[in-house]
Amino acid sequence: MIRVKMKDEIKLSKHRFLVLILYCLTNLHINSQWTQFQVIADIFRPYFGVTNTDIDWTVTIWCPIYLVMCFVSAYCLDKFGLRSCLLMASGFNLFGSAIKYYSIIYPDFLVACLGQSLVATGQVFNFFLPSSIALTWFPAEVASTITAIALFPMFFGNGLGYYLPSLAVPDGSSPSVQKMDLERFFLYYTLSASLLYFLNLFLLKNRPKYPSSLASAKALAENTEFIESWKVILTNRLSNFILITFTFLQTLANVVLGLLSPMISKYFPNQNILIGIIGAIASLSSVFGSLILAWVTDKTRKYKLVTLISSILMVPLFGLLIYSLEMGSKLFVTIVIALLCFLVAGTYPIGMDFIVQANYPMSESVCVTLMMFSNQLISWPATVLVSYLLQYYNLYYAFSPFLLMLLIALITVLFTKDQLNRDKANSDTENLIKVTD
Template sequence: MGDESKSTDREVNDNFSNPAVSDENARLEPPATRLYKKRWLIVCLFSSYSLCNSYQWIQYGIINNIFMRFYGVNSFTIDWMSMIYMLTYIPFIFPVSWLLDKKGLRVIALVAAALNCAGTWVKVASARPDLFPVTFLGQFICSVAQVFILGMPSRIASVWFGSDEVSTACSIGVFGNQLGIAIGFLVPPILVPNVDDMDELAGHIRIMFYITAGVATFLFVLVVIVFQDCPEIPPTHAQAAARQISPESYSYTDSILRLLRNKAFILLAISYGLNVGCFYGVGTLLNRMIIEHFPGEEVNAGRIGLTIVIAGMLGSLICGIWLDQSKTYKQTTLAVYLMSFLGLVLFAFTLNLGYLWVVFITAGTLGFFMTGYLPLGFEFAVELTYPESEGTSSGLLNCSAQVFGIIFTISQGKIMDSFNTLAGNLFLCVFLFIGTIMTGCIKADLRRQMANQQALTAASACRSDVKDHSDASLLPSTHI
């Protein structure tokens, strides 16, 4: 026992006294990684101001008929209060993605929170029937803030979280956006009842705008104080490798071109756009669908929208946790996509039965899969495009979603005007079916998972090599 102890002591001392072994150990060891507790605060703060912004996307549309009467405009004009979020995203996403790559998360977060705060205060000044252009300006400013928000969940997940947490973290980031939409469906019909007196109605609208502005201001202050660009030590080996790429060697244009040549990513971008575009269409026109079959049920229209999104939030979290455990990106994405298609078919054929409780159930089923699909698309894209910037790939996905969202919302609205709600929903079902087929054709090239696995394998091999070298240096010299 004493001899073994002396042998071990001699081995340790020789390792410290042998600079060649020490240098080789330092050279071969992979870069250090660390997880910080602050990562949860960062993602939750992001979710909070994303919530405040996405709430405003649907706050006009869900009480479409009330704002039509208050501002004296037609239904299509109020639809544009939601569609402006989609239209603004398309031209601004490329400069914002470039800024995210160059300046990092903190700058993007500050700009997003500041624009969102400014837009809410502009709306406070617009609570008069003759000030529709002012309220549209406020909505436009908030829509620009959204451009700085939508591409961040996957970037925050990659920069701050471990390889077994990224999908869950991305789901939490998307969770805030979905919760905001849910509140946007629920709260406006409660705060702004359909009263006849215009002065009373203006007072209700003003209260709603003041509450939103107060929340947005508080969150902006928190972002200024708390939000941080990245942790000092990277959370994963893949992120450590990404940090070693020098800014001078990175070209945003080349990154875009590489993504456009990635066939799997292009298929995903189109199929993602079809799915999320359908969700935007359903969300924007939900009030019209419900009022057509259930007149006077504005509050229940909001509750049905709430049901869709709450079920989707649950779906997002379950899918995120499942992905972290199983790594079955394509299989899960395809299964959820197929169920989204079946959910919309079910919703379309039960809407005109005359039973609100049935609509609540079918809407919840649709929401669980269609809204739950959102973080799956982000994470699958990051896997297919690593080591390209997460902000760039997410930006292209969202750009596709906004384009299809505008097309589907306008087309479905026109079909509903010319025919009926069922025809409008079946129109969307056709494209969801096409998207399901496209998703099945995607080749599951999981590059980020491969990079992490290679780093771990190399680290294990390096430690074995260093140990073998160290053992060899302790052998006695042999002279012939």
């Protein structure tokens, strides 16, 4: 009788698309601020009276913020739900944007870094939500695709972060005009962040009235304690192999996208517009990569195979990137970076859904927290190391950490297997209901 009732209560809420849109807009706004100082470093250096290394910290500061806050945000998601986390994300984003606006009116680099840290904190509360939205609001069979759709504003936002600053504050204008442009640019960010916060406050729901799938209903019924979930996940051998594989693949994405500006400016100096265009194209390619690879994974359910093929194809692309930069061909560089970001960023949604599948019905927030913590733990020193090698050595030295990380990912992916516990639970429950009927 219980199973029949469960079947009757499996319904899709019309509100699910509004939840997804609100999340995407918040994700887009936050991530468009990641590299906005670095892209026009030539303008910010004299404006704040700082060095290139100082400007780079506005990007790398996101890593320690992630490491410190990821456990707090995961606990909040587990205890208070999706709505509270998204409100926290948009709230920190609003305060961070307002403080950065203040740092432009009264130039102070430390205040700008404080604002950047608050925006990064908002992203930590935001980062866990794609898997939770997919499981809570959408059918289980499209989980990877929904995760990719929820993540695509992250990459698209990165593209805007490269393109908008160079468009809003062009090279060559006088310092007084640049100051006015910067004030206008950051004021718009603060106003749009305010609008997003109130939209989330009044329109967002925590969860639908009815479960969206049988797997969602079962996960809700078998809800595991937060600490117990950690114990189970950390002792899951398959989960650990998945964790290592996607930690290094996602670190590659973070470092490549985070250091795209200094990488290009080393070979094409004083060309902020070019950096903005290439960065926007790279981020757009990341969007298509995450969507297409997630769609392929949803259709084939071959998580391991898709990841393995993507990783193998990255190896020659890194070699081509070195060659294209040394050739000095803008078109060649753009094409290679677009292809590389297509594959590197495409592993993001696959990894997030894969680790949730392997640990189902454990809390998805714990799964993503563990992956996110490992990712940032490696991304921080990797970004600092590659930045140093780019500044003082050549690309061969700078790219050696990339190839090492890719080799580790290729080895560990061979030990993974497509153990799709969530799919199995959904299928088993459907069969039991049919028998009961």
